[in-house]
Amino acid sequence: MHCWKTINVQKQYGHDRIFLLSTIIVISVFSVFYIVLNIFKEDPLSDHLFPLFLLVFFMIYPAHKLLHFMPLFSYRKSLRFSIEKQYSFLPVLSMRIHEPILKSRYVFALLVPFILLNLVLIIGAIMFPPFRHYFSILLAYHCGLCLIDLLYVKHLIHSPKTALIEETDKGFEILVPSSNQ
Known part of the structure; x- marks a missing residue:
């Protein structure tokens, strides 16, 4: 095996650019989704369930991380969890796998939270129109959280189909079989 490419989205884009892109996504998703919902639903809004x-707002992030873990459950012995502080006060849950896994499984693990949580939030907004503003905020927030995952998927899509993904201190390494084996 040799390293085909190393990906580190944090270094490539930088924290400030990722935060800015995430903020733009949050504002855009909220604006578009909320306007579309209001075109089809004219029910009055309710704030009875604000607590x-x-x-739910504070549970979206842990649920997102848990959904990343579910497809990797068979690798649980190779997973290491940690809590790091970003900006010296914001706890960030980190999950690292210490053995190479198939690219398809890794991409699936990256996409599961985006697909499942967003689907639940969209269905919730449609089924409970008085709370569509809450669901719109939650959907926008979650889409902003998914930005890094989607950036990694963007890079992984163009890698060889039989590649393995390994996490290192430098980022994610895309490993491919050596040609002389």
């Missing part, structure tokens, strides 16, 4: 909204 539940706050609870």
Whole structure:
């Protein structure tokens, strides 16, 4: 095996650019989704469940991380979890796998939270129109969280189909079989 490419989105784009792109995505998704919902639903809005909204808002991030873990459950012995502080106060859950895994499984693990949580939030907004503003905020927030995952998927899509992905201190390495084996 040799390294075909190393990907580190944090270094490639930088924290400031990722934060800016994420903010733009949050504002755009909220604006578009909320306007589309209001075109089709004219029910009055309700704020009766605001404490539940706050609870769900703070639980989106851990649920997102848990959904990353689910497709990698068979690798659980090779996974290491840690909590790091970003900006000296914001806890960030980190999950690292210490053995190479198939590219297809890794891409699937990156996409599962984006697909499942967003689908649940969209269905919730349609089924409970008085709370569509809450669901719009949650959907926008979650899409902003998914930006890094989608950037990694963008890079991984163009790698060889039989590649293995390995996490290192430098980032994600895309490993391919050596040609002389």
